[in-house]
Amino acid sequence: MRLSLATESSSPSRPNEDFVGVTSGAVVLLDGAGTPGGMESGCSHGVAWYARMLGSTLLAEVTQSVASLTELLTRSIKTVASLHDFTCDLTHPGTPSATVAMLRRTDDSLEWLVLADSVIILDTGTAEPTVLSDDRLERIGALHRAELDALPNGTPEHTEALRRYIEVMNGHRNREGGFWTASADPLAAEQSLTGTVPADQVRAAALLSDGASRLTDLFGLVTWRRLLDLLAHDGPQELITRVRAAEHDDPRGTRWPRHKTHDDATAAFWPFPQPRHP
Numbered sequence: 001m002r003l004s005l006a007t008e009s010s011s012p013s014r015p016n017e018d019f020v021g022v023t024s025g026a027v028v029l030l031d032g033a034g035t036p037g038g039m040e041s042g043c044s045h046g047v048a049w050y051a052r053m054l055g056s057t058l059l060a061e062v063t064q065s066v067a068s069l070t071e072l073l074t075r076s077i078k079t080v081a082s083l084h085d086f087t088c089d090l091t092h093p094g095t096p097s098a099t100v101a102m103l104r105r106t107d108d109s110l111e112w113l114v115l116a117d118s119v120i121i122l123d124t125g126t127a128e129p130t131v132l133s134d135d136r137l138e139r140i141g142a143l144h145r146a147e148l149d150a151l152p153n154g155t156p157e158h159t160e161a162l163r164r165y166i167e168v169m170n171g172h173r174n175r176e177g178g179f180w181t182a183s184a185d186p187l188a189a190e191q192s193l194t195g196t197v198p199a200d201q202v203r204a205a206a207l208l209s210d211g212a213s214r215l216t217d218l219f220g221l222v223t224w225r226r227l228l229d230l231l232a233h234d235g236p237q238e239l240i241t242r243v244r245a246a247e248h249d250d251p252r253g254t255r256w257p258r259h260k261t262h263d264d265a266t267a268a269f270w271p272f273p274q275p276r277h278p
């Protein structure tokens with residue numbers, strides 16, 4: 001198993017709330033979400049803690065069990081909730097949560113799971129790669145983002161509009177008709193998008209947090225095909241370097257309106273060498 005990855009926090013002074021980890025035959029990528037500093041969350045541990053605990057629990061589960069990825073996520077959400085339900089208010093709307101993207105390879109198949117806005121890309125050898133994503137968060141967010149997008153990043157007005165936006169979005173999280181993330185409720189796992197593809201049809205796979213996928217799905221600077229080629233030839237760190245360069249060219253979010261000028265960014269690239277036919 002030859003896999004390359006890179007992860008970088010939005011700024012050296014902030015903890016990285018993304019998580020990426022690998023075990024034999026599986027890779028797990030999470031993007032923690034919660035409340036910005038100054039907002040009440042009901043949890044004393046924080047978002048980075050939540051993402052690391054859920055990610056490492058998922059890795060332990062996938063190492064020990066052949067249950068479905070959905071079942072593994074259900075169990076892991078329960079386990080992590082049990083680590084702090086006696087100290088924290090897990091019913092608080094701002095309780096820490098995380099996106100999940102997960103791949104498991106067995107002898108003949110590749111299983112995938114995505115929940116919320118992390119992305120999995122499969123290179124199936126065709127011109128257009130297969131992009132696996134859960135767009136519910138994006139669709140709900142688009143309905144409530146106009147005021148926020150109109151304000152320049154880094155201003156008090158933007159910070160205040162972001163606070164209001166997060167409050168509104170918290171009201172749609174893990175609700176029917178809203179969007180779903182891993183948080184305190186194990187039922188959210190059943191809202192994951194999942195699938196299985198024959199392993200011999202996939203040449204490579206990439207997992208990206210939205211801080212890394214933004215080069216394509218927000219900035220539109222490269223196609224998904226070009227992004228996969230970039231990962232294959234220059235590696236995940238180069239992808240993040242290009243994201244940072246684009247962000248620095250648009251510090252106020254005028255060309256590409258976005259909540260965070262910089263976001264935690266994580267990319268994993270997993271090539272599958274094809275068997276040689278005589």
Ligand SMILES: [Zn+2]
Binds near residue numbers: 044045046084
């Ligand atoms: Zn807690």
